[in-house]
Amino acid sequence: MKQNNSVTEFILLGLTQDHKKQKMVFAIFFIFYLGTVLGNLLIIVTIKFSQTLGSPMYLFLFYLSLVDTCFSTSTAPRLIVDALSAKKIISYNECMTQIFALHLFGAMEIFVLVLMAVDRYVAICKPLHYPIIMNRQVCIILIVLAWIGSFIHSIARIILALRLPFCGSNLIDHYCCDMQPLLKLACIDIYVINLLVVSNSGALCTSNFVILMISYIVILHSLRNHSAEGRKKALSTCTTHIIVVVLFFGPCIFIYTRPPSTFSMDKMVAVFYTIGTPFLNPLIYTLRNAEVKNAMRKLWHVKITSDSKK
Template sequence: MPLNNSVTEFIFLGLTQDPLVQKIVFLVFSVFYVGTVVGNLFIIVTIKCSRTLGSPMYFFLFYLSFADSCFSTSTAPRLLVDALSARKVISYNECMTQIFVLHLFGCLEIFVLILMAVDRYVAICKPLHYSSIMSRQVCFTLMVLAWVGSFIHSTAQILLAFRLPFCEPSLIDHYCCDLQPLLKLTCMDTRRINLLVVLNSGAICSSSFVFLMISYFVILRSLRNRSAEGRKKALATCTSHIIVVVLFFGPCIFIDIRSRTTFPIDKMVFYTIGTPFLNPIIYTLRNAEVKNAMRKLWHMKITAEIKG
């Protein structure tokens, strides 16, 4: 805890103060969270155990599913507990930990989405050199860099949070700890820190989104000279990626770049819970290889249990 800071805990105002609505929130987001964990776990286990899903695309999809699960877990369990609690209290240390974990896996998801776009670009635009460019060693190195970049980003966020002197009452008008809602509780002029937050998180979200959109535009444009079958297969994969990118970056950019004016949409949980829930659905329903691998894997498992 930083020096000269008397605040030892924060109180969430949550999504609503209505007891009935809180119960509905608990039921709805329990389904979302369980679906997120189970769906992404299915993808993780399938990719890990399937011999047919060994390409770089599924290597990155493995880490995207892992990041999704951890990103959702950074906020969902606390949201569910608080939905049934009269007093939604979080300690200072738990709040700082939540900020770190939230930004670590949120940033990791961004970097993995970028790596998946790079992989699709090389596969579609430079197919003859795909194996040499996207080798296993290259993919592993890129993932290490993604982890390092995410750690640096989340460390920068938490260092900014540690510098904030908080005043009573320590009421957070939100359902989780993040820098933007915490800035409203400080006893200092936070314009400089708010600018740093925007430059850090906002710049990462915006520049990454622009990069991804340009990448997929180039990829889709290159498909004009492909055969109908080749275009269909590439479009199926790229469309799934583009949907995930838009669902993730839309709320992300709004939250990180907006002014400090409070909007009801600031409490939108789609960003941290809804998108991770939809990602496994999007990737499995639109990907025949993943669906076939899942069927084979679980068919073999059920058969082995019956024989055993």
């Protein structure tokens, strides 16, 4: 990657400089990351091999779990390793790569959540047309478009990052590379670039959050015409999605819709949506979804039975 400065590496300050707390950070986030990977892989395998989870909702859940795993992997392993490192050095190229991955998978998570809301809207508000509107081919096309949109967003972000010149301090007061902490190190007037960052990530988060909330309000309003059983099932699904949306979008909007000023809570807020939310998603979707739990039981029952016959 072409450098627009003389800096070849950055030093991440991490979550804490206290050695005892760093050991706690290592233990806590190692468990979180392990749980994230195992939980999301369990959902991926269950949906992949289950014969009962073939609807578009579970196709989108499959990609949400896949993206959650990649999204968490873009930050968590470095945070875990750096917790035991005396000097948390990251090269310029690694820093730019991390920014690209962070925003590629972050944007993809946003788009998948939007697709899940669209799926629920069609299923509840247009039930007779659902098999036609949300057929397999349409869903695949929507996923491909989501990847393309995420790639364009990430490319725009990395172009802005590569234009930043660094000629002074290389200390990043964060546990990962992102535009907000990097802007504070740039030795140029960052007003215009920050406006572009806010209009890029900030607008992406805020506009999609508003769209999602409006869609769920419409969905919940339409449930008054459904039977009690149908209403209960739809409410359970929509409540799950709303919880995930709020947990992910709340911290994102806080981080990306304001100037690059430092708040004491910034790093913990970032931890919540980059590591916490991917960890919670498998728990939310399995604990509140009877179909996923039943599919998991059947899958493991078949696996155990087949192994015992060998």
